[in-house]
Amino acid sequence: MTRALALLALIAAMLAVPVAAQDQLPPAPYAYRQLEDPAQEQKAQDLMETLRCLKCQSQSIADSDASMAGDMRNQVRLRIKAGEEPEAIRAWLVERYGEYVSYKPELTTLTWPLFAAPLVLLLLALLLLRKRFIRRLPEGEE
Amino acid sequence: MSGTEKKPGKRWAIWLPLVLFGVFFVLVMNGLVRPANRDIESAMVGKMLPEFTLPAGVDERPGLATDDFRQGEVRLLNVFASWCVPCAAEAPQLDELARAGVPIDGVAIRDRTQDIARFLARYGNPFATIGKDDISEVQLGIGSSGVPETFVIDGTGTIRYQHIGPIMERDVQIILSEVKKAQTPL
Numbered sequence: 001m002t003r004a005l006a007l008l009a010l011i012a013a014m015l016a017v018p019v020a021a022q023d024q025l026p027p028a029p030y031a032y033r034q035l036e037d038p039a040q041e042q043k044a045q046d047l048m049e050t051l052r053c054l055k056c057q058s059q060s061i062a063d064s065d066a067s068m069a070g071d072m073r074n075q076v077r078l079r080i081k082a083g084e085e086p087e088a089i090r091a092w093l094v095e096r097y098g099e100y101v102s103y104k105p106e107l108t109t110l111t112w113p114l115f116a117a118p119l120v121l122l123l124l125a126l127l128l129l130r131k132r133f134i135r136r137l138p139e140g141e142e
Numbered sequence: 143m144s145g146t147e148k149k150p151g152k153r154w155a156i157w158l159p160l161v162l163f164g165v166f167f168v169l170v171m172n173g174l175v176r177p178a179n180r181d182i183e184s185a186m187v188g189k190m191l192p193e194f195t196l197p198a199g200v201d202e203r204p205g206l207a208t209d210d211f212r213q214g215e216v217r218l219l220n221v222f223a224s225w226c227v228p229c230a231a232e233a234p235q236l237d238e239l240a241r242a243g244v245p246i247d248g249v250a251i252r253d254r255t256q257d258i259a260r261f262l263a264r265y266g267n268p269f270a271t272i273g274k275d276d277i278s279e280v281q282l283g284i285g286s287s288g289v290p291e292t293f294v295i296d297g298t299g300t301i302r303y304q305h306i307g308p309i310m311e312r313d314v315q316i317i318l319s320e321v322k323k324a325q326t327p328l
Contacts, residue, residue: 023225023252028277054182054287067252068287071278096285098185 023067030077031070037081044077047086050103051076051093060103181306184285184293188328191219191299192283196273199250199258206247206273214297216324218246218317220269221281223253224261226289232308233265239314240268244321248272249280251289292317296324 035041045062051072053064061069061076072093079089093101099108107115191208198205211217220236222229240246248269250258258272275281284293284301294303294317303320305313 023223024254024257025252025276057180068278068281071252072282074277075279075282093282094185096184096186096282097182097287100182 025067027067027070028074030074030081032073033077035077035081040080041077043086044073044080047080047089048073048076051090052101052103054097054101182285182287183306184287184301184304186285186301187304189301191295191301192280194273194280194283196249196275196280199248199253199272199274200255200262201259202267203248203269203272206249206271208299210247210271211295211299212297215245216297216302216321217270217295218244218321219249219284219293219295220246221249221251221284221286221289221291221293223251223289224257225253226251228308229290230261230265232290232310233268235309235311235314236268237266239309239317242318244318245270249275251275251278251281294320294324296327298327300328302328 035044048062049060051061053059053061053066053069053072055066055068056064059069061072076089079092080086090102090104099106105111105114191211193208195207196205211219218239236246246268248271250272253274253276255274258274262269273280286293286304288306290308292305292309293301294305296302302324303317305317309317
Protein backbone atom coordinates (compact mmCIF):
# COMPACT_ATOMS: atom_id res chain seq x y z
CA MET A 1 0.00 0.00 0.00
CA THR A 2 2.77 2.44 0.96
CA ARG A 3 4.57 1.41 -2.19
CA ALA A 4 1.53 2.18 -4.27
CA LEU A 5 1.21 5.55 -2.55
CA ALA A 6 4.88 6.31 -3.18
CA LEU A 7 4.43 5.42 -6.83
CA LEU A 8 1.38 7.63 -7.03
CA ALA A 9 3.31 10.50 -5.43
CA LEU A 10 6.13 9.97 -7.93
CA ILE A 11 3.72 10.09 -10.86
CA ALA A 12 2.09 13.21 -9.43
CA ALA A 13 5.52 14.81 -9.04
CA MET A 14 6.38 14.00 -12.66
CA LEU A 15 3.12 15.48 -13.85
CA ALA A 16 3.75 18.58 -11.78
CA VAL A 17 6.94 19.54 -13.65
CA PRO A 18 5.30 20.81 -16.87
CA VAL A 19 2.84 22.79 -14.76
CA ALA A 20 5.78 24.55 -13.13
CA ALA A 21 7.12 25.50 -16.57
CA GLN A 22 4.68 28.38 -16.90
CA ASP A 23 5.42 32.02 -16.58
CA GLN A 24 3.85 34.11 -13.81
CA LEU A 25 3.37 37.23 -15.91
CA PRO A 26 -0.09 38.51 -16.82
CA PRO A 27 -0.98 38.13 -20.51
CA ALA A 28 0.09 40.85 -22.96
CA PRO A 29 -2.39 43.76 -23.27
CA TYR A 30 -4.09 42.53 -26.43
CA ALA A 31 -3.66 38.78 -25.91
CA TYR A 32 -7.23 38.35 -24.68
CA ARG A 33 -8.68 41.79 -25.33
CA GLN A 34 -10.40 42.69 -28.56
CA LEU A 35 -9.61 45.82 -30.46
CA GLU A 36 -11.96 48.74 -29.84
CA ASP A 37 -12.90 49.04 -33.50
CA PRO A 38 -15.01 46.00 -34.52
CA ALA A 39 -13.86 46.22 -38.15
CA GLN A 40 -10.22 46.12 -37.09
CA GLU A 41 -10.91 43.29 -34.65
CA GLN A 42 -12.52 41.30 -37.46
CA LYS A 43 -9.43 41.80 -39.62
CA ALA A 44 -7.19 40.71 -36.76
CA GLN A 45 -9.38 37.69 -36.01
CA ASP A 46 -9.37 36.54 -39.63
CA LEU A 47 -5.60 36.79 -39.73
CA MET A 48 -5.03 35.09 -36.37
CA GLU A 49 -7.08 32.10 -37.46
CA THR A 50 -4.62 31.48 -40.28
CA LEU A 51 -1.40 31.82 -38.27
CA ARG A 52 0.18 28.80 -36.64
CA CYS A 53 0.94 28.72 -32.94
CA LEU A 54 4.62 27.82 -32.71
CA LYS A 55 4.26 26.17 -29.29
CA CYS A 56 1.31 23.91 -30.07
CA GLN A 57 1.88 23.40 -33.73
CA SER A 58 -1.52 22.15 -34.80
CA GLN A 59 -3.42 25.11 -33.42
CA SER A 60 -3.83 28.60 -34.74
CA ILE A 61 -2.84 31.49 -32.51
CA ALA A 62 -6.54 32.35 -32.26
CA ASP A 63 -7.20 28.93 -30.68
CA SER A 64 -4.17 28.54 -28.48
CA ASP A 65 -3.78 29.47 -24.83
CA ALA A 66 0.03 29.21 -24.92
CA SER A 67 1.57 32.42 -23.61
CA MET A 68 3.58 32.78 -26.81
CA ALA A 69 0.38 32.62 -28.86
CA GLY A 70 -0.97 35.39 -26.60
CA ASP A 71 2.08 37.48 -27.37
CA MET A 72 1.61 36.83 -31.08
CA ARG A 73 -2.05 37.91 -30.86
CA ASN A 74 -0.87 41.04 -29.05
CA GLN A 75 1.54 41.76 -31.93
CA VAL A 76 -1.11 41.14 -34.57
CA ARG A 77 -3.72 43.35 -32.86
CA LEU A 78 -1.23 46.16 -32.18
CA ARG A 79 -0.10 46.15 -35.80
CA ILE A 80 -3.67 46.09 -37.13
CA LYS A 81 -4.47 48.94 -34.75
CA ALA A 82 -1.51 50.87 -36.14
CA GLY A 83 -3.02 50.49 -39.60
CA GLU A 84 -0.88 47.70 -40.96
CA GLU A 85 -2.44 45.41 -43.56
CA PRO A 86 -3.04 41.77 -42.50
CA GLU A 87 -0.98 40.40 -45.38
CA ALA A 88 1.95 42.62 -44.39
CA ILE A 89 1.82 41.16 -40.88
CA ARG A 90 1.71 37.65 -42.32
CA ALA A 91 4.75 38.49 -44.46
CA TRP A 92 6.52 39.85 -41.37
CA LEU A 93 6.02 36.54 -39.58
CA VAL A 94 6.93 34.44 -42.63
CA GLU A 95 10.15 36.45 -42.87
CA ARG A 96 10.98 35.24 -39.36
CA TYR A 97 9.61 31.71 -39.19
CA GLY A 98 9.26 30.65 -42.81
CA GLU A 99 6.07 29.58 -44.61
CA TYR A 100 5.40 27.15 -41.77
CA VAL A 101 3.87 29.88 -39.62
CA SER A 102 1.10 30.52 -42.13
CA TYR A 103 -1.89 28.25 -42.67
CA LYS A 104 -2.89 30.04 -45.85
CA PRO A 105 -2.02 27.81 -48.80
CA GLU A 106 0.26 29.54 -51.28
CA LEU A 107 0.97 28.40 -54.81
CA THR A 108 4.77 28.18 -55.04
CA THR A 109 7.32 26.10 -56.94
CA LEU A 110 7.31 23.77 -53.94
CA THR A 111 3.55 23.41 -53.43
CA TRP A 112 2.20 23.30 -56.98
CA PRO A 113 2.01 19.45 -57.03
CA LEU A 114 -0.58 19.65 -54.25
CA PHE A 115 -2.78 21.75 -56.48
CA ALA A 116 -2.01 19.77 -59.65
CA ALA A 117 -2.46 16.28 -58.15
CA PRO A 118 -6.30 16.29 -58.03
CA LEU A 119 -6.50 17.42 -61.65
CA VAL A 120 -3.99 14.80 -62.76
CA LEU A 121 -5.86 12.07 -60.88
CA LEU A 122 -9.16 13.16 -62.39
CA LEU A 123 -7.71 13.09 -65.89
CA LEU A 124 -6.15 9.71 -65.19
CA ALA A 125 -9.47 8.33 -64.00
CA LEU A 126 -11.21 9.62 -67.13
CA LEU A 127 -8.53 8.04 -69.26
CA LEU A 128 -8.85 4.67 -67.55
CA LEU A 129 -12.62 4.70 -67.56
CA ARG A 130 -13.11 6.16 -71.02
CA LYS A 131 -14.25 2.83 -72.44
CA ARG A 132 -17.07 2.60 -69.93
CA PHE A 133 -18.52 5.85 -71.11
CA ILE A 134 -18.94 4.56 -74.61
CA ARG A 135 -22.09 2.56 -75.07
CA ARG A 136 -21.23 -0.51 -76.96
CA LEU A 137 -23.82 -2.03 -79.20
CA PRO A 138 -24.82 -5.54 -78.18
CA GLU A 139 -23.02 -8.17 -80.20
CA GLY A 140 -24.87 -9.38 -83.21
CA GLU A 141 -26.31 -5.97 -84.05
CA GLU A 142 -24.86 -4.05 -86.88
CA MET B 143 -17.39 -18.86 -66.91
CA SER B 144 -16.13 -15.37 -67.13
CA GLY B 145 -13.14 -16.05 -64.83
CA THR B 146 -11.52 -18.45 -67.26
CA GLU B 147 -11.85 -15.92 -70.03
CA LYS B 148 -9.50 -13.48 -68.28
CA LYS B 149 -6.06 -13.12 -69.70
CA PRO B 150 -3.44 -14.70 -67.43
CA GLY B 151 -1.26 -11.61 -67.84
CA LYS B 152 -3.47 -9.58 -65.48
CA ARG B 153 -3.12 -11.96 -62.53
CA TRP B 154 -0.42 -9.81 -60.88
CA ALA B 155 -2.95 -7.05 -60.38
CA ILE B 156 -4.55 -9.03 -57.58
CA TRP B 157 -1.46 -8.31 -55.44
CA LEU B 158 -1.66 -4.60 -56.03
CA PRO B 159 -3.80 -3.76 -52.95
CA LEU B 160 -1.46 -5.77 -50.71
CA VAL B 161 1.57 -4.00 -52.14
CA LEU B 162 -0.11 -0.62 -51.63
CA PHE B 163 -0.95 -1.58 -48.06
CA GLY B 164 2.69 -2.59 -47.53
CA VAL B 165 3.95 0.77 -48.79
CA PHE B 166 1.47 2.60 -46.55
CA PHE B 167 2.44 0.45 -43.56
CA VAL B 168 6.16 1.13 -44.01
CA LEU B 169 5.48 4.87 -44.32
CA VAL B 170 3.42 4.97 -41.13
CA MET B 171 5.88 2.83 -39.17
CA ASN B 172 8.74 5.03 -40.32
CA GLY B 173 6.89 8.08 -39.04
CA LEU B 174 6.25 6.37 -35.71
CA VAL B 175 9.80 5.12 -35.17
CA ARG B 176 11.55 8.26 -36.37
CA PRO B 177 9.25 11.21 -35.68
CA ALA B 178 9.82 14.26 -37.80
CA ASN B 179 11.90 17.09 -36.40
CA ARG B 180 9.47 19.66 -34.98
CA ASP B 181 12.05 22.42 -34.47
CA ILE B 182 11.22 25.60 -36.31
CA GLU B 183 14.39 27.15 -37.62
CA SER B 184 14.55 30.89 -37.64
CA ALA B 185 14.53 32.41 -41.10
CA MET B 186 16.44 35.36 -39.66
CA VAL B 187 19.86 33.67 -39.78
CA GLY B 188 21.98 35.84 -42.09
CA LYS B 189 19.81 38.92 -41.44
CA MET B 190 20.22 41.88 -39.13
CA LEU B 191 18.78 41.89 -35.64
CA PRO B 192 15.55 43.90 -35.41
CA GLU B 193 15.58 47.17 -33.49
CA PHE B 194 14.77 46.73 -29.82
CA THR B 195 15.49 48.19 -26.41
CA LEU B 196 14.81 46.06 -23.35
CA PRO B 197 14.85 47.20 -19.71
CA ALA B 198 17.19 45.46 -17.27
CA GLY B 199 15.98 42.10 -16.00
CA VAL B 200 17.90 42.29 -12.72
CA ASP B 201 19.52 45.14 -10.82
CA GLU B 202 23.11 43.87 -11.17
CA ARG B 203 23.09 43.85 -14.98
CA PRO B 204 22.20 46.49 -17.56
CA GLY B 205 19.40 46.05 -20.06
CA LEU B 206 19.90 45.25 -23.69
CA ALA B 207 19.47 47.02 -27.04
CA THR B 208 20.31 46.30 -30.66
CA ASP B 209 23.18 48.80 -30.57
CA ASP B 210 25.02 46.61 -28.04
CA PHE B 211 25.48 44.08 -30.85
CA ARG B 212 27.07 46.51 -33.30
CA GLN B 213 30.31 47.11 -31.41
CA GLY B 214 32.43 44.86 -33.64
CA GLU B 215 32.42 41.98 -31.21
CA VAL B 216 30.81 38.55 -31.63
CA ARG B 217 28.24 37.94 -28.90
CA LEU B 218 25.77 35.26 -27.93
CA LEU B 219 22.13 36.15 -27.49
CA ASN B 220 20.55 33.62 -25.15
CA VAL B 221 16.77 33.48 -24.97
CA PHE B 222 15.87 32.02 -21.57
CA ALA B 223 13.38 32.17 -18.71
CA SER B 224 13.46 31.30 -15.04
CA TRP B 225 10.32 29.18 -15.50
CA CYS B 226 11.97 27.09 -18.21
CA VAL B 227 13.32 23.77 -16.99
CA PRO B 228 15.82 23.05 -19.81
CA CYS B 229 17.28 26.53 -19.26
CA ALA B 230 18.64 25.31 -15.93
CA ALA B 231 20.17 22.32 -17.70
CA GLU B 232 22.22 24.50 -20.04
CA ALA B 233 23.55 26.77 -17.27
CA PRO B 234 26.91 24.94 -16.83
CA GLN B 235 27.51 25.04 -20.58
CA LEU B 236 26.71 28.77 -20.76
CA ASP B 237 29.17 29.24 -17.93
CA GLU B 238 31.80 27.34 -19.89
CA LEU B 239 31.21 29.55 -22.95
CA ALA B 240 31.48 32.70 -20.81
CA ARG B 241 34.75 31.44 -19.33
CA ALA B 242 36.02 30.82 -22.88
CA GLY B 243 35.63 34.58 -23.36
CA VAL B 244 32.37 34.79 -25.31
CA PRO B 245 30.13 37.62 -24.03
CA ILE B 246 26.59 36.35 -23.46
CA ASP B 247 23.52 38.57 -23.41
CA GLY B 248 20.34 37.18 -21.93
CA VAL B 249 16.78 37.88 -23.03
CA ALA B 250 14.41 36.80 -20.25
CA ILE B 251 11.05 35.87 -21.72
CA ARG B 252 7.92 36.75 -19.72
CA ASP B 253 9.77 36.82 -16.44
CA ARG B 254 9.72 38.71 -13.12
CA THR B 255 12.81 40.37 -11.67
CA GLN B 256 12.65 38.43 -8.40
CA ASP B 257 12.31 35.13 -10.31
CA ILE B 258 15.27 35.92 -12.59
CA ALA B 259 17.38 36.85 -9.56
CA ARG B 260 16.49 33.58 -7.84
CA PHE B 261 17.27 31.62 -11.01
CA LEU B 262 20.70 33.29 -11.38
CA ALA B 263 21.52 32.78 -7.69
CA ARG B 264 20.79 29.10 -8.09
CA TYR B 265 22.33 28.29 -11.48
CA GLY B 266 24.98 31.00 -11.91
CA ASN B 267 25.06 34.20 -13.90
CA PRO B 268 27.10 34.01 -17.11
CA PHE B 269 25.34 37.06 -18.62
CA ALA B 270 26.93 40.40 -19.46
CA THR B 271 23.51 42.02 -19.86
CA ILE B 272 19.97 40.82 -19.26
CA GLY B 273 16.99 42.31 -21.03
CA LYS B 274 13.44 41.71 -19.87
CA ASP B 275 11.09 40.78 -22.68
CA ASP B 276 7.58 40.74 -21.22
CA ILE B 277 5.64 40.34 -24.47
CA SER B 278 8.10 38.10 -26.36
CA GLU B 279 8.80 41.06 -28.66
CA VAL B 280 12.47 40.24 -29.27
CA GLN B 281 11.75 36.53 -29.41
CA LEU B 282 9.22 37.03 -32.20
CA GLY B 283 11.50 39.57 -33.85
CA ILE B 284 14.37 37.11 -34.26
CA GLY B 285 12.25 34.11 -35.22
CA SER B 286 12.72 32.15 -32.02
CA SER B 287 9.90 29.79 -31.13
CA GLY B 288 10.81 28.63 -27.66
CA VAL B 289 13.15 28.73 -24.69
CA PRO B 290 16.03 28.18 -24.53
CA GLU B 291 17.53 29.24 -27.84
CA THR B 292 20.93 30.75 -28.46
CA PHE B 293 21.95 32.99 -31.36
CA VAL B 294 25.45 33.88 -32.50
CA ILE B 295 25.50 37.58 -33.45
CA ASP B 296 28.48 39.02 -35.31
CA GLY B 297 30.05 42.44 -34.76
CA THR B 298 27.68 44.17 -37.17
CA GLY B 299 24.50 42.91 -35.51
CA THR B 300 23.84 40.16 -38.05
CA ILE B 301 22.43 36.83 -36.81
CA ARG B 302 24.88 34.15 -37.89
CA TYR B 303 23.78 30.96 -36.19
CA GLN B 304 20.84 29.61 -34.20
CA HIS B 305 20.98 26.85 -31.62
CA ILE B 306 17.55 25.45 -30.68
CA GLY B 307 17.06 23.91 -27.26
CA PRO B 308 19.44 23.65 -24.31
CA ILE B 309 23.18 23.78 -25.00
CA MET B 310 24.52 20.39 -24.03
CA GLU B 311 28.17 19.47 -23.50
CA ARG B 312 28.48 18.27 -27.12
CA ASP B 313 27.19 21.63 -28.44
CA VAL B 314 29.82 23.81 -26.76
CA GLN B 315 32.50 23.14 -29.39
CA ILE B 316 30.00 23.70 -32.22
CA ILE B 317 29.02 27.07 -30.79
CA LEU B 318 32.64 28.08 -30.22
CA SER B 319 33.44 27.29 -33.84
CA GLU B 320 30.39 29.26 -34.99
CA VAL B 321 31.59 32.19 -32.88
CA LYS B 322 34.96 31.93 -34.62
CA LYS B 323 33.28 31.82 -38.02
CA ALA B 324 31.27 34.93 -37.14
CA GLN B 325 34.48 36.87 -36.53
CA THR B 326 34.92 37.21 -40.28
CA PRO B 327 32.06 39.36 -41.55
CA LEU B 328 29.77 38.12 -44.30
